[in-house]
Amino acid sequence: MKKGILMGLLMLLVLALAVGCGQPAEEPSDSNQKQPAEQTEQPKEENNEPVELVAEYVGSETCASCHADIAGSWAETLHTKMVQDANDETMIGDFDKEGNPLETTGLSKDDIKFTIGSKWKQRYVTEQDGDLKILPQQWIVKTEEWTDYHADEWEERVYEDKCIRCHTTGYNPETEEFVENGVGCEACHGPASLHVENPAKVKPVNVAELSAERQVDVCGSCHVRGKNADGKRDDALGFMPGDNLADHYDWLVPKGEDEKRFYENGDSKSHHQQFNDFIQSKHYEAGLSCITCHDPHSQGAAIGQLRDTPENLCFSCHSEGDLGKPFDLSKYMPKRAKSATPGDITTHTFRKP
Numbered sequence: 001m002k003k004g005i006l007m008g009l010l011m012l013l014v015l016a017l018a019v020g021c022g023q024p025a026e027e028p029s030d031s032n033q034k035q036p037a038e039q040t041e042q043p044k045e046e047n048n049e050p051v052e053l054v055a056e057y058v059g060s061e062t063c064a065s066c067h068a069d070i071a072g073s074w075a076e077t078l079h080t081k082m083v084q085d086a087n088d089e090t091m092i093g094d095f096d097k098e099g100n101p102l103e104t105t106g107l108s109k110d111d112i113k114f115t116i117g118s119k120w121k122q123r124y125v126t127e128q129d130g131d132l133k134i135l136p137q138q139w140i141v142k143t144e145e146w147t148d149y150h151a152d153e154w155e156e157r158v159y160e161d162k163c164i165r166c167h168t169t170g171y172n173p174e175t176e177e178f179v180e181n182g183v184g185c186e187a188c189h190g191p192a193s194l195h196v197e198n199p200a201k202v203k204p205v206n207v208a209e210l211s212a213e214r215q216v217d218v219c220g221s222c223h224v225r226g227k228n229a230d231g232k233r234d235d236a237l238g239f240m241p242g243d244n245l246a247d248h249y250d251w252l253v254p255k256g257e258d259e260k261r262f263y264e265n266g267d268s269k270s271h272h273q274q275f276n277d278f279i280q281s282k283h284y285e286a287g288l289s290c291i292t293c294h295d296p297h298s299q300g301a302a303i304g305q306l307r308d309t310p311e312n313l314c315f316s317c318h319s320e321g322d323l324g325k326p327f328d329l330s331k332y333m334p335k336r337a338k339s340a341t342p343g344d345i346t347t348h349t350f351r352k353p
């Protein structure tokens with residue numbers, strides 16, 4: 001969001017002025033998020049008390065000016081396409097087909113502000129009385145059909161309360177503004193205005209330097225299902241890269257066969273539960289993390305942001321004796337969970353068949 005980037009730049013200016021005058025930089029009043037893990041250079045007040053500067057979100061376009069290669073390959077990932085401004089190119093649903101959400105709501109295409117998703121399904125966001133709402137039908141990519149999505153209660157479900165932290169970067173609940181749509185650089189590296197100001201001295205969170213568990217928490221802050229610590233939100237609002245996710249979030253755990261979100265053996269039935277799956281695995285116990293296999297910055301050598309083909313990845317640690325020949329990924333990572341159609345999402349519990 002241009003507005004958000006401007007806000008970020010403005011904050012930079014304010015911070016720079018504050019430092020320049022030897023005045024303590026005030027914590028911006030519109031931020032109720034906790035302090036990022038970013039190391040900060042500490043200017044001294046006259047009494048020599050260190051003053052901590054708070055980093056702000058600046059948006060991925062700012063990072064791209066110095067990290068052009070990473071920004072170029074990241075732009076190709078689905079992370080950047082999660083939420084897009086609605087236009088004829090981004091709206092992939094067939095609005096001439098019966099049962100579409102314009103037909104059921106009486107709205108027009110111009111009323112659609114954003115699209116959400118594109119790989120498995122697509123949902124549409126409109127603005128009503130200052131809140132964002134998700135239209136009551138969704139487009140299923142595989143079957144090319146419209147299906148109902150909370151059709152009876154869509155006007156009560158507010159996007160900012162239900163979805164926003166998992167789909168945007170830099171959301172501030174007080175102003176209800178976010179810095180950019182999709183998973184930007186700072187979703188994984190934390191707000192980085194101080195780094196931009198002084199790259200040699202101030203480093204953003206480098207995920208590679210976190211423990212495996214904290215690495216998994218960075219991805220798991222979105223690839224997860226459960227409730228925020230206040231019990232009210234589904235997203236992990238308040239979590240910052242480097243934090244322990246458990247301090248902010250109560251994720252669902254499998255509790256037997258009646259559970260709506262898990263199969264009896266603990267594999268997920270629903271999508272965005274890769275974290276809930278993975279923490280049950282021997283891989284997690286052994287200290288692997290999501291980025292052992294996934295490339296955070298590029299679509300990678302194969303599908304789904306993988307660092308290599310699944311076969312090469314698995315055999316970089318396992319032998320044929322271990323995993324069997326001919327190698328069959330679906331034995332170890334069966335597609336059992338559902339995003340849009342049954343079995344369209346891969347299981348991450350890595351059980352022995």
Ligand code: HEC
Pocket residue numbers: 058059060062063064065066067185186189191192193195196199200203204205206
């Ligand atoms: C003005 C140029 C510039 C901008 C803008 C910039 N960076 Fe950097 N960044 C650097 C330089 C230079 C380094 C290497 C610093 C070093 O190793 O001394 C670096 C290093 C990093 C590192 C590695 C840190 C480490 O521990 O080695 C990360 C992560 C990073 N930048 C992320 C970002 C993100 C995210 C943004 C946007 C919010 C951003 N950078 C914007 C110049 C920039």
Ligand code: HEC
Pocket residue numbers: 116117118119120121122123134159162163164166167221222223224225226234235236271272273274339345
């Ligand atoms: C806890 C984080 C989280 C919350 C909350 C969340 N999502 Fe998602 N969503 C994800 C992740 C991660 C994915 C992709 C991975 C997957 O589906 O397994 C996803 C996938 C999707 C997709 C499919 C994307 C595609 O390319 O097909 C849609 C559509 C979607 N979400 C809409 C929503 C809406 C609407 C809400 C709020 C009502 C919401 N999500 C709430 C994390 C979340």
Ligand code: HEC
Pocket residue numbers: 060063064067070071072074079183184185186187188189206207208291295296297
């Ligand atoms: C999905 C999470 C995620 C996103 C989004 C992301 N990064 Fe990273 N970044 C990582 C991880 C994880 C590492 C550790 C190195 C690795 O695994 O390849 C890393 C490492 C880095 C490094 C230091 C090492 C290197 O590869 O040079 C820089 C610089 C960096 N990221 C910049 C960026 C910039 C700029 C963007 C946005 C254009 C970005 N990152 C987006 C997760 C992410």
Ligand code: HEC
Pocket residue numbers: 078079081082083117118119120165166167168182183187188218219220221222223290291294295296303304305306
């Ligand atoms: C801010 C929330 C957020 C964070 C943090 C995040 N993701 Fe995602 N991720 C998503 C959403 C949302 C999607 C779905 C994008 C879409 O469908 O357009 C997604 C999609 C993916 C995909 C599917 C790509 C494909 O082409 O099918 C992979 C793999 C993935 N993420 C891995 C990771 C890893 C690894 C990390 C940590 C380094 C991470 N994500 C961090 C929200 C997040």
Ligand code: HEC
Pocket residue numbers: 282283286288292310313314315316317318329332333350351352353
């Ligand atoms: C970085 C190394 C590494 C990679 C890559 C890796 N594994 Fe593993 N895997 C391990 C370790 C370590 C264990 C735990 C010790 C053991 O049981 O051998 C393990 C255990 C397993 C188990 C046994 C679980 C159990 O309950 O006993 C399965 C199945 C498995 N891995 C499948 C895979 C598949 C499939 C891939 C590729 C998608 C893969 N692994 C990639 C290191 C790796």
Ligand code: HEC
Pocket residue numbers: 216219220223274275278283288289290291292293294303304306310313333344345346347348
């Ligand atoms: C041992 C390797 C390995 C690890 C560790 C791993 N993944 Fe995956 N992941 C895969 C493979 C292989 C696929 C692709 C399966 C396919 O598309 O056929 C995949 C697919 C995905 C997808 C695409 C959606 C789907 O299921 O089709 C997402 C999202 C994802 N992984 C997220 C994560 C997250 C988040 C973590 C950490 C909690 C993680 N992965 C850990 C190997 C791994």
